Amino acid sequence: MLLPLTIILVILLTSSNYIGAWLQDRRQVAMLWMTASALLEAASFAVRILWSSLPGLILSTVGVMEAIGFIWMACRTTRGRRVPPWMVLAPGAAGLALYLALGFGDHPDLRVVANNLLAALLFATATAELLRGGGDRLVSRWWVAGILGTESMVCLGHALVVARLSGGDPATDAAHRGLLFIALSSLVLMMLLSAGMVALVKEQTERHHRRMAGLDALTGLGNRRRLNECLEHAVPQAGRSGRPLAVVMIDVDCFKAYNDRYGHLAGDGCLRAIAGALQGGLVRRSDLVMRYGGEEFVVLLPDTSAAEAVRIAERLRLAVRGLGLPHAGREDGVVTISLGVAVLEPGAGPMDGAALLGAVDLALYEAKRRGRDQSVSYPHMQPEPVAITAP
Structure with missing residues (x-):
């Protein structure tokens, strides 16, 4: 009697842990699933203690399967995946189906074995759900997956021990000690799972904040x-690989005049449209466009030669011009951009990010000096004509 009450108490404590984590970040729906799982599991244990007849056993078994299923749902939501309605009821329905298939009064040991095999399958499914999202390299994800995988093995061990008991194994005392060990192991794993799931959602929250x-x-x-x-x-990656790194700096031509004429809301819409055109003009996943500040953007082009970078810059220039955004302050009446291009070539000597930005800024300045709506590559900038006068 003491062990079931201890398990219920631990479950209730872990549910408060989940609630606390959810209150800190209410976007983490996984914590609600884990709370529901803990409370349902506690209720199922209570039903089994207080209502030991067959209906109570059936209800508690269905409840435990649903509780494990909710852990599966929680793992699914940590990956941003939707939980379809049928999936919510499937674990409990599977537990009930076992009773219908094996008979309500016959083969109680066989039902215990089957229930533990189902529980092992559900824990293994939750483990697989977590590992499918392992590409984010969150340490806590692997921690939780290890706990759930261990819990799956514990359920398999429980099934084997019960099978040995029902078969009249002579080592009955050892088998009973095995059941006690399994129960205590489940208790420890329950607490570890609580800590692991909370750590996982906190790590996800921190990563989200860093990304934002x-x-x-x-x-x-x-x-x-x-x-x-x-x-x-x-x-540094370009230096190690010996591949060129190109940077394109972009400035929206006469943007202050655009804001003065059309208003800041229109200016914001203009910047959003240009951002979309720039993103749409990039083909490779490794190419990145970022807003540098104000009306300036920067495009990072790994493994791109100077000639290819200029071609990409021209493609972006034409993409923005093709938007046809009206600009009465420009000669041709549409919004245009000026672009500077600089490339860090292999073996060109040491250059850090600041120096590369300085070079591309000079190229952009030259593009604007030449009349805007064009691309200029650094260091291929024609010098200003020098007037020679007699002394």
């Missing part, structure tokens, strides 16, 4: 902070 800190709120592109982080990684 690197995004521009207006355009949804990466911001200057994100650009600096990318350069810190891309410049």
